[in-house]
Amino acid sequence: MKKRVYLLDDELLALEELKVLLSPFDDLEIVGACDRVEHAIQECNELKPDLIFLDINMPGKDGFEFLESLEEVRDVIFVTAYDQFALKAFEVNALDYLLKPLNPKRLAEAIQRVRSKSQPSGTTHEERLSADKKIFIKDGEKCHFVPISKIYLLESVGNYVRVFYENQQPLLHKSLTYLEQKLPTDLFFRANRQYMFNLDFIDQIEPYFNSTLLIVLKSGHKIDLSQRQSAKFREITGV
Structure with a gap:
């Protein structure tokens, strides 16, 4: 079963590059891509993707605030030009943290992390969260990825x-x-x-x-x- 993927980056060129780099991975299906955070929040709450590729520094809300606004967060891979957020990213259990410009080998390693992580199938459109899921909470400067x-x-x-x-x-x-x-x-x-x-x-x-x-x-x-x-x-x- 294909993983449903959503892309968020405020740079359109970065989105197009990521689409091209992800195209060889047949087990991934890009269900949405956006350069505006508020619109992406709405789409992700409707689509509930299995995996989100996410930039951090964006106008309006940063990547962490974006995650806080979602009803449900499954897996996240950060893609950013800044390395100073890496520790914070892993505090919220990000699967990986990729630096721009993207290295195809590092991207492949990140995808392998996604593949190796077991997830129950057929839960994409469930209304309720299951006990094995996590919820993301941003409380002030602290971020929590809490097992239900x-x-x-x-x-x-x-x-x-x-x-x-x-x-x-x-x-x-x-x-x-x-x-x-x-x-x-x-x-x-x-x-x-x-x-x-x-x-x-x-x-x-x-x-x-x-x-x-x-x-x-x-x-x-x-x-x-x-x-x-x-x-x-x-x-x-x-x-």
């Missing part, structure tokens, strides 16, 4: 959601309702208007007031469920 399975708690904070994973708590500019619609229902449970938690991180389930439940996570967080959500939780888990 490691998120144990989501907290609504105004127009943001605080994402708890490992020892990190970055803020994501999305609503809790939006994440409820995107995250796997067999893994995450919406407790109330403020919290959603990962079922795999439950430590204790305690009886609470008026037939409600109190959920204690392994992190020590305590979350009380309403009567309705307590009934739903019992139905789902058999508690």
